[in-house]
Amino acid sequence: MHVLILGGTTEARRLAELLAGEAGTRVTSSLAGRVAAPRLPPGEVRVGGFGGAEGLAEWLREHHVDALIDATHPFAGTISFNAAAAAAATHVPLLALRRPGWVAGEGDDWHPVGSLAAAARLLPALGRRVFLTTGRMGLAAFAGPDPAAPWFLVRSVDAPEPPFPARMEVLLDRGPFTLDGERELLRRHRIDVVVTKDSGGVATAPKLAAAREAGVPVVVVQRPAEPEGITCVATPQAAAGWVRLLRD
Ligand code: NAP
Numbered sequence: 001m002h003v004l005i006l007g008g009t010t011e012a013r014r015l016a017e018l019l020a021g022e023a024g025t026r027v028t029s030s031l032a033g034r035v036a037a038p039r040l041p042p043g044e045v046r047v048g049g050f051g052g053a054e055g056l057a058e059w060l061r062e063h064h065v066d067a068l069i070d071a072t073h074p075f076a077g078t079i080s081f082n083a084a085a086a087a088a089a090t091h092v093p094l095l096a097l098r099r100p101g102w103v104a105g106e107g108d109d110w111h112p113v114g115s116l117a118a119a120a121r122l123l124p125a126l127g128r129r130v131f132l133t134t135g136r137m138g139l140a141a142f143a144g145p146d147p148a149a150p151w152f153l154v155r156s157v158d159a160p161e162p163p164f165p166a167r168m169e170v171l172l173d174r175g176p177f178t179l180d181g182e183r184e185l186l187r188r189h190r191i192d193v194v195v196t197k198d199s200g201g202v203a204t205a206p207k208l209a210a211a212r213e214a215g216v217p218v219v220v221v222q223r224p225a226e227p228e229g230i231t232c233v234a235t236p237q238a239a240a241g242w243v244r245l246l247r248d
Helices: 010-019 052-062 077-090 116-126 136-142 179-188 206-214 236-247
Strands: 002-006 026-031 044-047 067-070 094-097 110-113 129-132 151-156 168-172 193-197 218-221 231-233
Touching: 002 010, 010 026, 010 094, 010 236, 052 077, 067 077, 067 236, 077 094, 094 236, 110 116, 116 136, 116 193, 116 218, 136 151, 179 206, 193 206, 231 236
Parallel strands: 002 026, 002 067, 026 044, 067 094, 094 231, 110 218, 129 151, 129 193, 151 168, 193 218
Antiparallel strands: none
């Protein structure tokens, strides 16, 4: 059985680890190629776009894929719709592996917004020193010549390219992060507002606890729409169970 995992997340890598070496199972993980030195999963790995939904459908046919798992990041909206269209066109069973979003708790001061642009518009009302954790790809939303714009601490895996905020410091790092580390970061940089996507998961959640403790508001960018009617599970273990049911 040939399983294609659309990856780029911790959960996708974990799923490949769970399935690798199981008898009768060939696992290929697909990465978009955004990160210069990605952590590679076991099994076969291919890198780069497929060329839209048609390209992905073609790839599924050519490589005799028996099951497709969309384990991409909740904010990778395009590839998820392409996966749904390609699976429908080829009749390959599709499962979405999606970690649940975060839920605000007691003491959280969260400000949900619909987009990075909306987050940028809200910032001046909330703070002057921003911890921006939305990744290097959407920084254009925070760029601009406004001399009164806030200062940004931008954390990303690879160095950002312009356009990016005029006043910023870049911190190259990748999760998992610790509560102690996030506390120290907020303190050292005198952060008064945090911006995050609602990525969910434990690896990057400590910033939310650190912000709560420090009484710092958090702007939370809501998830984009998902294709409808796709079976969805929340954990790599559940996704591996789905594969085994199909296979055995
Ligand atoms: P996107 O907007 O949904 O996808 C844009 C294009 O990138 C797709 O149309 C596809 O190109 C290609 N692509 C995306 N994921 C791919 C994959 N796993 N394998 C092969 N091609 C892929 O995605 P994105 O937001 O740019 O994210 C790219 C990757 O980074 C995803 O795999 C995602 O899991 C990971 N990631 C994203 C975020 C985020 O915040 N967006 C955060 C962490 C990790 P073609 O149309 O040519 O096939």
